[in-house]
Amino acid sequence: MGDTAKTASHMNGHRARLRERFLAGGADALQDYELLELILFLAIPRRDVKPLAKQLIDRYGSYAGVLSADVDSLRATAGLGDTAVAAIKSVQASALRLSKAGASARPVMSNWSLVSDYLQGAMAHIPREQFRILFLDRKNVLLADVVMSDGTVDEAAVYPREVVRRALELDATALILVHNHPSGDPTPSQADVMMTKNIVETCDRIGIRVHDHIIVGKTGQASFKELGLM
CATH class of the missing domain: 1.10.150 (DNA polymerase; domain 1)
Known part of the structure; x- marks a missing residue:
C-alpha cells in the first residue's frame, strides 16, 4: 500500500x-x-x-x-x-435556536436559568458590543428578542425613544435590557448606568416596566437589579 x-x-x-x-x-x-x-x-x-x-x-x-x-x-x-x-x-x-426555544417556553422571570444560558451563548463571544432587548407581555412571556444595536468593540448606542417605539409596536408591557462586554468583564460602566437610568425613566412615563439590565461577559453576567443599580 x-x-x-x-x-x-x-x-x-x-x-x-x-x-x-x-x-x-x-x-x-x-x-x-x-x-x-x-x-x-x-x-x-x-x-x-x-x-x-x-x-x-x-x-x-x-x-x-x-x-x-x-x-x-x-x-x-x-x-x-x-x-x-x-x-x-x-x-x-x-x-x-434550541436554547431560545427552551427559554421561551415559560414566563421569563420563572425560567431565568434557561434565559441566562441562551444570552450567554448568543452574546458572550461577540467581538463587538451588541445591545438587545427582551420584550415581554403582561405575563412576562417573551414577545420578541430584538437586537437594537450592533456596535463597535466598546460601544453600542441605544436611544430611549427607539426602545419605547419598538415596545409600543409589540404591545409590550415590560422588558429586559441586555448587552455584552467584549472585554469579558461584565462590570457595569458609568455610561451603562446612565444609559439604563435614561431608558428606565422614559419607559416609566408610559407604564412600561424595565425588569433588569443584564451585561454578558465571557465568564458570567452582571445584573443591575442584583447590584442595586435600578
Missing part, C-alpha cells in the same frame, strides 16, 4: 472511531477539538482536519469561541472554505 493510501486509510479509521465514540458517549466522550473535527468532517471530506480543529480552538480560545466567531474572520483562516464556515455557523445557529 502506498503512502497516500496508508494516509487515507488512517484518516478514515480515525473518523470512524471518533464518530463511534460520539454516538456511544455523546459530547462528553470527546474533547473540544474532537467535537469540532466532527463538524469539519462533513465539510472537508478528504483531509486530516485535526490540526485545523486544534488551530481554531487555539485562535478563538474555546469551542464556543469558534462557533461564535465572525464569518469574515473564519473565512480568513487558511483551510476553511465557505462550506466549512457554513457548517460551523449552522451548528451555532442550531444550538441557539
Whole structure:
C-alpha cells in the first residue's frame, strides 16, 4: 500500500472511531477539538482536519469561541472554505435556536436559568458590543428578542425613544435590557448606568416596566437589579 493510501486509510479509521465514540458517549466522550473535527468532517471530506480543529480552538480560545466567531474572520483562516464556515455557523445557529426555544417556553422571570444560558451563548463571544432587548407581555412571556444595536468593540448606542417605539409596536408591557462586554468583564460602566437610568425613566412615563439590565461577559453576567443599580 502506498503512502497516500496508508494516509487515507488512517484518516478514515480515525473518523470512524471518533464518530463511534460520539454516538456511544455523546459530547462528553470527546474533547473540544474532537467535537469540532466532527463538524469539519462533513465539510472537508478528504483531509486530516485535526490540526485545523486544534488551530481554531487555539485562535478563538474555546469551542464556543469558534462557533461564535465572525464569518469574515473564519473565512480568513487558511483551510476553511465557505462550506466549512457554513457548517460551523449552522451548528451555532442550531444550538441557539434550541436554547431560545427552551427559554421561551415559560414566563421569563420563572425560567431565568434557561434565559441566562441562551444570552450567554448568543452574546458572550461577540467581538463587538451588541445591545438587545427582551420584550415581554403582561405575563412576562417573551414577545420578541430584538437586537437594537450592533456596535463597535466598546460601544453600542441605544436611544430611549427607539426602545419605547419598538415596545409600543409589540404591545409590550415590560422588558429586559441586555448587552455584552467584549472585554469579558461584565462590570457595569458609568455610561451603562446612565444609559439604563435614561431608558428606565422614559419607559416609566408610559407604564412600561424595565425588569433588569443584564451585561454578558465571557465568564458570567452582571445584573443591575442584583447590584442595586435600578
